[in-house]
Amino acid sequence: MDLYLGIDYGTSGARAVVIDEQGNVQTEVRYPLQKKTAQHWSHRLWSLLADIPEPLRQQIKAIAINGTSSTVLLCDGAGKPVDVPLLYNDARGAVVLEQLKEIAPPNHTVLSATSSLAKLLWMSQQPFFAEARYLLHQADWLAFLLHGQLGISDYHNALKLGYDVEALEYPKWLNQLAIPIQLPQVLAPGTPIAEIRPDIAMQFRFHRDCLVCAGTTDSIAAFIASGAELPGEAVTSLGSTLVLKLLSHTRIEDARYGIYSHRFGDLWLTGGASNTGGAVLREFFTNAELENLSREIDPAKISNLDYYPLLQPGDRFPINDPKLPPRLTPRPETPREFLHGLLESIARIEARGYELLQSLGANQVQRVYTAGGGATNSTWTAIRQRHLKVPVVASVYTEAAYGTALLAKTKYRNSQ
Ligand SMILES: Nc1ncnc2c1ncn2[C@@H]1O[C@H](COP(=O)(O)OP(=O)(O)OP(=O)(O)O)[C@@H](O)[C@H]1O
Numbered sequence: 001m002d003l004y005l006g007i008d009y010g011t012s013g014a015r016a017v018v019i020d021e022q023g024n025v026q027t028e029v030r031y032p033l034q035k036k037t038a039q040h041w042s043h044r045l046w047s048l049l050a051d052i053p054e055p056l057r058q059q060i061k062a063i064a065i066n067g068t069s070s071t072v073l074l075c076d077g078a079g080k081p082v083d084v085p086l087l088y089n090d091a092r093g094a095v096v097l098e099q100l101k102e103i104a105p106p107n108h109t110v111l112s113a114t115s116s117l118a119k120l121l122w123m124s125q126q127p128f129f130a131e132a133r134y135l136l137h138q139a140d141w142l143a144f145l146l147h148g149q150l151g152i153s154d155y156h157n158a159l160k161l162g163y164d165v166e167a168l169e170y171p172k173w174l175n176q177l178a179i180p181i182q183l184p185q186v187l188a189p190g191t192p193i194a195e196i197r198p199d200i201a202m203q204f205r206f207h208r209d210c211l212v213c214a215g216t217t218d219s220i221a222a223f224i225a226s227g228a229e230l231p232g233e234a235v236t237s238l239g240s241t242l243v244l245k246l247l248s249h250t251r252i253e254d255a256r257y258g259i260y261s262h263r264f265g266d267l268w269l270t271g272g273a274s275n276t277g278g279a280v281l282r283e284f285f286t287n288a289e290l291e292n293l294s295r296e297i298d299p300a301k302i303s304n305l306d307y308y309p310l311l312q313p314g315d316r317f318p319i320n321d322p323k324l325p326p327r328l329t330p331r332p333e334t335p336r337e338f339l340h341g342l343l344e345s346i347a348r349i350e351a352r353g354y355e356l357l358q359s360l361g362a363n364q365v366q367r368v369y370t371a372g373g374g375a376t377n378s379t380w381t382a383i384r385q386r387h388l389k390v391p392v393v394a395s396v397y398t399e400a401a402y403g404t405a406l407l408a409k410t411k412y413r414n415s416q
């Protein structure tokens with residue numbers, strides 16, 4: 001039997017899913033991510049591989065990995081990180097935005113405090129930069145651990161670095177930054193890169209010809225897993241963050257609102273990512289409280305509490321402002337009313353996001369699939385449907401790792 005392994009690195013956890021040729025799940029493994037260091041990521045990678053039953057491991061033909069979008073790190077010529085990674089929502093690049101504005105086209109995706117290019121420019125001005133040879137995304141570095149080749153990425157991860165996903169090259173204006181670093185060579189997501197390193201094949205008993213493929217981002221992987229495939233179909237990832245992806249004939253880029261488009265076959269995956277979402281809910285409620293209190297909420301009733309739920313100042317989409325203050329007051333008397341206000345407010349932000357995408361030219365939303373921890377909340381689904389005014393359905397598969405395994409399978413098959 002030929003099998004395919006997809007690995008997902010999200011905000012709170014790392015997961016692995018093995019699927020067969022028919023797309024059936026053969027096994028699923030998960031670990032929490034507790035530290036924001038590359039060393040912790042690598043420990044988790046070895047644990048995930050070790051937990052896949054050996055008979056399955058031996059039949060895996062291709063592996064792909066997804067990571068959080070715009071989580072980047074610098075490493076030396078041997079692939080050793082020279083400093084801690086900068087996570088997707090790290091906005092310290094705000095201080096270099098004026099410099100970037102002088103060279104990047106107006107409204108370009110990189111003109112955001114959290115873009116990979118803003119992070120790279122910021123890092124290039126730090127003392128540790130002297131040791132750096134390569135800039136890699138989280139998914140690139142994890143795949144490197146398996147295939148051993150440095151400096152390779154995919155055009156989903158490379159979008160926020162400024163890579164031109166239409167012309168399939170780095171734009172000329174990027175050279176003006178003259179940052180002395182090796183930017184990754186960019187492949188189509190899922191492209192087989194190389195066979196798994198022989199020592200790793202030996203240690204974990206993978207077949208020697210198992211291929212490691214170029215990866216993607218966590219939210220695109222969730223989109224692939226969802227079953228959405230037609231223009232006008234969208235996927236909201238309601239995990240720690242709120243991410244919108246709408247399949248469209250039209251490409252849209254607008255840094256004012258943190259809107260960008262990923263290349264997706266012959267179409268565009270338009271959308272944006274907000275810092276609001278489940279991480280704010282988790283700050284105030286346990287998962288059990290979320291379930292129990294949600295059941296007591298009447299979703300047909302509108303909560304007039306108008307929050308902008310954030311854990312710290314700054315959002316990326318649909319308001320792109322690294323200083324945007326959280327708004328979590330007034331605090332009502334009961335936890336139920338407070339939760340109702342939070343769910344309603346996040347639903348408003350989601351609806352505002354889709355309205356913006358459509359007003360800027362994306363296809364009209366026909367249906368919204370949902371992935372992530374928030375997808376299980378039927379009260380929230382009903383509130384969101386009231387705002388979105390289109391059917392809101394659960395994704396066919398909600399695990400991003402499943403989408404990444406599908407990507408590996410499809411690209412492996414096409415390459416044979
Ligand atoms: N019943 C619920 N209603 C609403 N939100 C929930 C519920 N249960 C869990 N959540 C939220 O879902 C989030 C966890 O979902 P998920 O595992 O998809 O998050 P994630 O951290 O984004 O995942 P990833 O690690 O893939 O990035 C938590 O932040 C939690 O607040």
Ligand SMILES: O=C(CO)[C@H](O)[C@H](O)CO
Pocket residue numbers: 010011067068069070088217218219241242243272273274
């Ligand atoms: O930036 C994002 C998607 O474009 C997400 O917020 C991040 O990947 C974490 O899920």
